[in-house]
Amino acid sequence: xxxxxxxxxxxxxxxxxxxxxxxxxxxxxxxxxxxxxxxxxxxxxxxxxxxxxxxxxxxxxxxxxxxxxxxxxxxxxxxxxxxxxxxxxxxxxxxxxxxxxxxxxxxxxxxxxxxxxxxxxxxxxxxxxxxxxxxxxxxxxxxxxxxxxxxxxxxxxxxxxxxxxxxxxxxxxxxxxxxxxxxxxxxxxxxxxxxxxxxxxxxxxxxxxxxxxxxxxxxxxxxxxxxxxxxxxxxxxxxxxxxxxxxxxxxxxxxxxxxxxxxxxxxxxxxxxxxxxxxxxxxxxxxxxxxxxxxxxxxx
Amino acid sequence: xxxxxxxxxxxxxxxxxxxxxxxxxxxxxxxxxxxxxxxxxxxxxxxxxxxxxxxxxxxxxxxxxxxxxxxxxxxxxxxxxxxxxxxxxxxxxxxxxxxxxxxxxxxxxxxxxxxxxxxxxxxxxxxxxxxxxxxxxxxxxxxxxxxxxxxxxxxxxxxxxxxxxxxxxxxxxxxxxxxxxxxxxxxxxxxxxxxxxxxxxxxxxxxxxxxxxxxxxxxxxxxxxxxxxxxxxxxxxxxxxxxxxxxxxxxxxxxxxxxxxxxxxxxxxxxxxxxxxxxxxxxxxxxxxxxxxxxxxxxx
Numbered sequence: 001x002x003x004x005x006x007x008x009x010x011x012x013x014x015x016x017x018x019x020x021x022x023x024x025x026x027x028x029x030x031x032x033x034x035x036x037x038x039x040x041x042x043x044x045x046x047x048x049x050x051x052x053x054x055x056x057x058x059x060x061x062x063x064x065x066x067x068x069x070x071x072x073x074x075x076x077x078x079x080x081x082x083x084x085x086x087x088x089x090x091x092x093x094x095x096x097x098x099x100x101x102x103x104x105x106x107x108x109x110x111x112x113x114x115x116x117x118x119x120x121x122x123x124x125x126x127x128x129x130x131x132x133x134x135x136x137x138x139x140x141x142x143x144x145x146x147x148x149x150x151x152x153x154x155x156x157x158x159x160x161x162x163x164x165x166x167x168x169x170x171x172x173x174x175x176x177x178x179x180x181x182x183x184x185x186x187x188x189x190x191x192x193x194x195x196x197x198x199x200x201x202x203x204x205x206x207x208x209x210x211x212x213x214x215x216x217x218x219x220x221x222x223x224x225x226x227x228x229x230x231x232x233x234x235x236x237x238x239x240x241x242x243x244x245x246x247x248x249x250x251x252x253x254x255x256x257x258x259x260x261x262x263x264x265x266x267x268x269x270x271x272x273x274x275x276x277x278x279x280x281x282x283x284x285x286x287x288x289x290x291x292x293x294x295x296x297x298x299x300x
Numbered sequence: 301x302x303x304x305x306x307x308x309x310x311x312x313x314x315x316x317x318x319x320x321x322x323x324x325x326x327x328x329x330x331x332x333x334x335x336x337x338x339x340x341x342x343x344x345x346x347x348x349x350x351x352x353x354x355x356x357x358x359x360x361x362x363x364x365x366x367x368x369x370x371x372x373x374x375x376x377x378x379x380x381x382x383x384x385x386x387x388x389x390x391x392x393x394x395x396x397x398x399x400x401x402x403x404x405x406x407x408x409x410x411x412x413x414x415x416x417x418x419x420x421x422x423x424x425x426x427x428x429x430x431x432x433x434x435x436x437x438x439x440x441x442x443x444x445x446x447x448x449x450x451x452x453x454x455x456x457x458x459x460x461x462x463x464x465x466x467x468x469x470x471x472x473x474x475x476x477x478x479x480x481x482x483x484x485x486x487x488x489x490x491x492x493x494x495x496x497x498x499x500x501x502x503x504x505x506x507x508x509x510x511x512x513x514x515x516x517x518x519x520x521x522x523x524x525x526x527x528x529x530x531x532x533x534x535x536x537x538x539x540x541x542x543x544x545x546x547x548x549x550x551x552x553x554x555x556x557x558x559x560x561x562x563x564x565x566x567x568x569x570x571x572x573x574x575x576x577x578x579x580x581x582x583x584x585x586x587x588x589x590x591x592x593x594x595x596x597x598x599x600x
Contacts, residue, residue, distance in 0.1 A: 154480035154481060154504070154523070155480055155504070155523060155524055155555075155557070156555065180454035180455055180486070181454060183483050185485060186480070189555065204454070204455070223454070223455065224455055224545055228553075234583050234585070244557075245524055245555070245557035245558075246555070246557070247555065247556055247557055247559075247560050248553070248554065248555040249554045249555075249556075249583050249585050249586055250552055250553075250554065250585035251552070251553040251554070251555070252550055252551070252552060252553075253528075253548070253550075253551040253552075253553045254548065254549045254550065254551070255455075255456065255489065255545070255546070255547065255548040255549075255551070256547055256549075257455070257544075257545035257546070257547055258545075259547075260547050283534050283549050283550070285534070285549055285550035
């Protein structure tokens with residue numbers, strides 16, 4: 001087994017901000033199929049976030065088939081019993097790519113959180129190096145601390161967001177999607193103000209944060225990924241009433257447009273699947289972010 | 301002459317993000333009148349930014365009169381000749397408050413930049429401690445480097461903003477207005493990406509940055525002031541083509557909601573006109589911002 005093959009078994013995440021192109025270049029979904037193994041890939045589609053799962057299945061079955069996946073399988077999860085079905089979970093554990101559609105991340109977690117299906121996804125990623133993809137709700141659901149509810153007002157507002165327990169493929173970050181298009185910086189700042197332990201990550205539409213676990217990250221698609229780091233922040237959020245706008249001083253903001261790619265310092269120059277191949281060493285202010293999202297957490 | 305009187309002669313700036321309340325509490329315009337001297341104040345209204353100066357004059361004459369100013373005078377500037385009229389400039393030099401309405405800051409500067417009127421405004425502020433107010437275009441115009449043109453897209457875009465020479469009441473900052481309401485963070489980031497010498501300041505509607513020169517700042521009204529500091533930023537803006545989205549790493553962002561007030565370290569506890577009286581010492585990450593906007597530049 002050579003180094004490159006070994007590395008591919010680290011597993012990838014393709015975290016998509018919603019509305020990814022499915023008609024033209026299909027850049028993001030192509031990359032997902034490729035990182036799943038291309039023509040050799042069996043791809044499992046989880047539609048449980050959506051209230052129109054049939055429509056979602058048709059949509060992604062068509063595009064993954066068109067993009068050359070060997071097999072596309074539907075994981076229909078009408079209830080938690082289905083998510084605890086050993087046979088269905090086994091199909092996911094053996095898949096090369098697992099894709100979570102949009103919808104509502106709370107619905108998705110209510111259906112699969114803590115089930116055999118949840119366990120099977122972690123097993124596929126961590127033991128077999130599968131690629132996990134998710135768009136919109138499916139992106140938010142990847143976090144350990146998941147954005148559950150929040151309004152997108154003009155200014156941050158104490159008490160206007162709530163977190164829940166997500167799937168935990170990435171830790172110490174919270175992901176929001178449709179980010180620039182729906183003007184969600186204020187709500188990301190609200191989350192970070194109240195939870196400075198978490199780095200806020202906003203992913204634009206038709207944009208993906210591609211993670212090669214243990215190696216580095218890449219941004220692909222049409223927009224940018226915004227990272228908000230409140231760890232050095234000075235804030236009065238604990239002292240103001242609910243509904244108030246917190247004073248926030250020294251929030252660090254990073255804007256990573258498509259084309260950005262960073263490897264962990266110790267991985268620069270090693271074989272990897274990030275592009276460009278000459279991936280830039282992660283600048284110091286981004287190091288913790290890249291470490292958090294690439295961290296190979298143990299199987300949960 | 302006691303210390304308080306002396307300090308009042310430092311002069312104030314009331315920099316308003318547009319759409320300030322003129323019907324209900326009138327908090328911002330009240331403060332402007334008060335800092336101009338209240339019932340003793342002669343207030344000069346400069347409508348030159350606007351293409352409907354008559355309407356602007358009626359609006360602000362009514363509200364400043366209602367708020368108890370002793371006298372409200374119209375400074376009608378149909379052309380640069382008027383702005384170079386010594387008698388008219390003399391009335392501005394002797395005013396206690398000078399208010400610039402909204403409109404287009406390029407129009408305002410084209411009319412008064414470098415004229416006797418420009419000089420008279422600086423003289424009134426710096427030699428007599430007058431209060432200078434400006435809303436919307438009148439706020440942008442206060443900077444040395446003034447935002448002249450820019451589009452408010454979802455993401456920063458190289459080459460999409462341009463600066464011009466403003467009135468220079470504040471230096472090393474660039475001010476944008478209607479900030480949260482018009483989603484202008486991306487364009488402020490564009491300015492800062494291309495001009496990291498300048499701190500970006502975004503003022504919301506019905507919100508004002510009140511500056512007591514040499515002393516400190518205060519935010520009043522309904523919204524917030526956002527400060528963007530790119531001095532420590534790592535960026536590829538010089539290397540990307542025009543129209544591209546720059547990668548920006550480690551931009552410092554500060555959100556100062558109404559009620560925020562900070563005094564320069566050496567001015568904490570001294571008599572001043574900021575509220576609350578127990579004005580908080582400026583935190584280190586904000587110090588340069590507060591120093592820049594409160595700096596008592598020489599008469600230009």
